Amino acid sequence: xxxxxxxxxxxxxxxxxxxxxxxxxxxxxxxxxxxxxxxxxxxxxxxxxxxxxxxxxxxxxxxxxxxxxxxxxxxxxxxxxxxxxxxxxxxxxxxxxxxxxxxxxxxxxxxxxxxxxxxxxxxxxxxxxxxxxxxxxxxxxxxxxxxxxxxxxxxxxxxxxxxxxxxxxxxxxxxxxxxxxxxxxxxxxxxxxxxxxxxxxxxxxxxxxxxxxxxxxxxxxxxxxxxxxxxxxxxxxxxxxxxxxxxxxxxxxxxxxxxxxxxxxxxxxxxxxxxxxxxxxxxxxxxxxxxxxxxxxxxxxxxxxxxxxxxxxxxxxxxxxxxxxxxxxxxxxxxxx
Ligand SMILES: [Zn+2]
Ligand SMILES: [Zn+2]
Numbered sequence: 001x002x003x004x005x006x007x008x009x010x011x012x013x014x015x016x017x018x019x020x021x022x023x024x025x026x027x028x029x030x031x032x033x034x035x036x037x038x039x040x041x042x043x044x045x046x047x048x049x050x051x052x053x054x055x056x057x058x059x060x061x062x063x064x065x066x067x068x069x070x071x072x073x074x075x076x077x078x079x080x081x082x083x084x085x086x087x088x089x090x091x092x093x094x095x096x097x098x099x100x101x102x103x104x105x106x107x108x109x110x111x112x113x114x115x116x117x118x119x120x121x122x123x124x125x126x127x128x129x130x131x132x133x134x135x136x137x138x139x140x141x142x143x144x145x146x147x148x149x150x151x152x153x154x155x156x157x158x159x160x161x162x163x164x165x166x167x168x169x170x171x172x173x174x175x176x177x178x179x180x181x182x183x184x185x186x187x188x189x190x191x192x193x194x195x196x197x198x199x200x201x202x203x204x205x206x207x208x209x210x211x212x213x214x215x216x217x218x219x220x221x222x223x224x225x226x227x228x229x230x231x232x233x234x235x236x237x238x239x240x241x242x243x244x245x246x247x248x249x250x251x252x253x254x255x256x257x258x259x260x261x262x263x264x265x266x267x268x269x270x271x272x273x274x275x276x277x278x279x280x281x282x283x284x285x286x287x288x289x290x291x292x293x294x295x296x297x298x299x300x301x302x303x304x305x306x307x308x309x310x311x312x313x314x315x316x317x318x319x320x321x322x323x324x325x326x327x328x329x330x331x332x333x334x335x336x337x
Contacts, residue, residue, distance in 0.1 A: 002335075003121035004315040005055040009047020013120075013316050021117070021125045023070035028128050030082060033140035035119030036061025036307075037322045037331040038148050039175070039261075040086070045319070049114055059333075060086045060112035061147040062119030063140040066131075073128035081140070082131040084119065085147035085291045087284075088112040089127040103284040120315060122335050132292035135299040145179070145305040145330035146294050148285060153180035153234065154294040156257050156283035157187060160232040164188030169213075169224060169233035171195075171246055173204050176236035176259060178329045179305060181207040184234070186301040192227060194220050194246065215242065224249025236260045244268055247278065255279040307332045 003018045023029040041058040043049040062084040066076050076082065090097050090105035097105050112118045112130060134143050146154075153176055162168050168189035170180040177193070184191040185208030192211040193204035201212040213223045224230050229251030235243040240262040247256055247268065258266070258280065268280060286294070297303065306329045310318035315333060322331040 001122040002312060003057050003117070004312060005057045005117075005120075006045050007055045009052075009054070010045075011054075013045065013319055015313065015315065018121070020123050023068050023073065023125045025071040026073050026128055027070040027125050028066055028073045028076050028082075028131060029068040029070075029123055029125050030062065030064040030084065030131075031067040031123055032062055032064040032119050032121060032335050034063045034144040034335070035059040035333045036144040036148060037318050037333060039322065040148070041113065041319070042323065044114060049111075052114060056114070057117035057119075057121050057124070058113040059119030059121070059124075060084070060088075060114070061144045061149070061332075062112065062124065063134060063143045063147070064119070064124075064335075067123065070128075076128055076131060081134040083134050083143060083147045083291055083295065084112050084124070084126045084130050085132070085151055085285065085288065086111060087287045088115055088130045090129075102287050120312070120333060122312070130288050132288045132295060134295055138295060138299045141307060141309060141332050141334060142304055143295055144332050145175075145307060146298055147291050149176050149330060150179050150298065150303075150305065151291045151294040152176065152259050152283070152285040153236065154183050154297060155286040155290045156234055156259050157183050157189070157232075159283065160234070160255065160257055162189055162231045165190060166231040167192060167224070167228055167251070169194050169230040169246060169249070170209070171220075171233055171235045171242065172237035172260065173200055173207070174236065174325075175327070175329045178207055179303065180234050180236055181209050182303045183297075185209065186297070186303060192224070192230065194224075194233070215245065220246050221248030230254055232257060234259060238262050240264045240266045247280075248272060250276060250278050253277045255281050258282045305330050309334055311336055
């Protein structure tokens, strides 16, 4: 099979021929149809994650067909279309797992494309627990980004504590944010998109935003306050200052939910947090059932990722395009054949 691998931290993405992997007990082999290229793949490329064994095939936004089922890998059957996202598995018996906090597994937390080879390849093998089933009326290409960008925004919003009708802000309308705005408005939130520049307003409204705040032309916190204060703002940007700039716009008991990953620390004033009982909270993407819920919700409510599509042969170009930040809005590899 053809696969794209990284041989060492900081190395190039190499297209190589490999043997088609065999699924072990509890594992499933998937013939990959599409795989999203996510900014988090850069942790493999640059060696930013502890303990990665190289060579490694990245890719954690995978859609394909079940092709072989290992011993006891329930409930999957060959021919089923499935997705594999960031959460690649957990032990099931450590204390956090026993409390249902699978993202915090202490014994065997697996990340697709990091702990084991991912979807930048014609075939991959994954633990059966990592699989989500894909609705028939979603194409593989349009489903792929929902396995990371989608589930992260969907799951953060549905666990945010906001209720239908509440004012919910989505900070940023890029790869994550363009999905976040759609999910927020389809979930019935009074949705306000916050981004830099007047030019994104029409687009944000087309995605379903009821209001738009240009954070370049005005103080986003003051504008949110004018609208009554936001119950929740989902921060999808990678700029720490842009995140903290909206804190003053939260309603009492409001929360800033961080899902974008700035490299610099967030600096937060304590007094407004105390007086407003505000929270700054992170959110992990989700497990396979969360991804399955994301796919189903997207199919029934018309949420769509906007994608630039590249064949696997042009993987380096696809990766560079994603890293440039200029892609509109997600980059997806197709395996062809
Ligand atoms: Zn991702
Ligand atoms: Zn565990």
